[in-house]
Amino acid sequence: MYGHLALASSVLLAVLTQHANAVDKTRDPSLDTNLATAATQLDRLALLGNDDAWLFDFTAQEPNYNFAPGGVVNMNAATFPAAKGNGMTMAMLNLGPCSMLPPHYHPRASNYVVAIHGNTTTYMYEENGARLVTETLTPGMATIFPQASMHMMVNNGCENAQLVSALNSDDAGTQNIGNVFSNGFPAELVNAAFGQDLASSDVASKMTPVGTGSNWGLSECLKQCGIQANGTYIRF
Structure with a gap:
């Protein structure tokens, strides 16, 4: 029973107070364009x-590389031009104590995730x-x-958790489920769909600003670990 209540509480917390996953900014648009239109691989190599x-440093990608509460660092066509056309994204997922990746999905890629440090619970719901x-x-x-399956991840402990993710697209995309409350859908229709008042016309102004992909999780966990939601910047 407690597990179901904890999951329900964490989902509600994530939906209503989530950090939207940060959008990757294309580092060198002209280089990406030239790589996409290069006639041969030798032409690509010359570019x-x-x-x-050919070198990408995950740990240098601040502010996304952090553990307070955490963040997602993507090595993809936008952030690493050498990845353009190779059909893959590698991501490093950092979860500070009690932090989580809110419910989201990737519209253009499957997602393989392996744990490196810590203890992380994952939840996945594929379709109706x-x-x-x-x-x-x-x-x-x-x-x-x-x-396109809906999923979320939660660090269960008082230590940092780190995972590595591989997605079979160099432009996988991320859509946070909570965006339904702030993406411009008419609030009255969103409320009708959910059967209760969860959205309002000014909900976007009340949402937590865009973060680095992770947010703090259950208040019970934070209390147990002696953490306030303004923790210091932590590295391995």
Whole structure:
């Protein structure tokens, strides 16, 4: 019973007070365009003419690389031009103590996730009529979120959790479920769809500003770990 209540509470918290996953900004639009239109692979290699063009440092991607509450760092066509046309995104998922990735889905990619540090519970719901799939990931364990499936992740402990994610698109996209309350849909229609008053015309102004992909989770966990939701910046 407690597990179901905790899940319901965490979903409600995520939907109503979530940080929207930050949108990746294209680092070098002209280079991406040239890579996309290059006639041969040798032409592509000429455009990526120095070794630095082939190296991506996840830990240097601030503010997304953090553990308070955490963040998602994507190595994809937008952030790393060498990835353009290779059909894959690699992501590092950092979850500080008690933090979570709110419910979301990737419209253009399946998502393989493996745990590196910590203890993380994942929840996945693929479509209407499907069952909820719940997994606990400890180091070396992995799961899959099929393309466009709704999923979320929660750090269960008082230590940092870190996971690595592989998506089979260099432009996977991310859609947070809570965006339905702030994306411009008429509030009265959203409320009618949910059968209760969850949205208002000014809900966008009340939402937490766009963050780095992660937000604090259950207040009970934060209290148990002695953490306030303004924790210091932590690194491994």
